[in-house]
Amino acid sequence: MNNSDPMNWQAFKNTLVENPDKVLQFQYAEDLYVDASYHITEIKQAPIVSVDCGGVMNSWTEVILQLWEPSIAETDRAMKVSKALSIMNLVEKSLPLNPLGIVKIEFGNSRFDTRQMYPSEFISEGDRFTVKLTADYTQCKAITRGGSCGITPAGEECCSPADKMVAPLKQNLVLETIGEQNQSCTPGGGCC
Template sequence: MNAIDNNKIQAEEISLGLLFDALSGDKDAPLVFHYDGRPVKPGYHITEVKAGQFSALDCGANPEAWTAIFIQLWDIEEGERTHMAAGKFHAIIRKVTEHVQLDGSAKLTFEVSDGVRPMQLYCAAAPVLRAGAVHVELSPQPASCKPRDRWLAEESKKAAACCGPAAARSGCCA
């Protein structure tokens, strides 16, 4: 199985390509999504897959452009069904690519609802193989300020450059 080891869960959202790579190993393993502290029900459905190209102006008046893929999960339990196999999920998405152009590098957004509560948006962490199943943790997709996010990333790079292993020997962090 190509799913990522338990100790290497990525906190950032993943791309379609990373998810496909992780699912291409053991196609018979159940695929279990987790959100709001619980797993999806065994009968969940993929009700829609859509791709979009977006153009925007952020709050700092910077033009933004990105591609996103949305996978809608209907969290229901039906009869004696089990969690969908990783191979079936892979095949469904592959079928979508016959009709809709999906960019493998596009970040994934999951839209999840139980059919009663409103749909909510989630980011996905890297898949993890645990107890014979592939687990994907979904976290609520927060709002963000892209100029602030860029500034924080730049500050983090500066700190790493100054206080990284090589810089620490130079007296930079003394």
């Protein structure tokens, strides 16, 4: 599987169910894997409610699987997919997880800052099942609607190219005298 859209919790679990006897690995960067002795420390469900820069309310749910590497690797311990599924099922007995919630994997260690990543690809080779992770990203929701942020003049998009955004700002620019040579700071002059 290789998909640019975020995966939902049910699809993630269904993919794991197809590979119960394999060792479950997570690849968080090129040639970097979470140590095989990792623990699944918790599964969080986060209902998100936001208002974007155009004043539009958005809501969605994220299901976040947190991984932790022990400071001393347990060389005889590698998590099988079946063990990960049993942890997920145990969590769901107490906390029913939204099957349509967006899946994120949270991980960090001494060489990699903790962050939330998306499962982006699954690779089944021999006795291993690898989940490749890709970084989370920010986006402007108003740009996909062709909308305005509410801070720009009516009808102007917040995500317009920079040259379109500079014109309204120039109208309100106050020029200040700088230095002893009485030079003015002007847009594009390089002094600001």
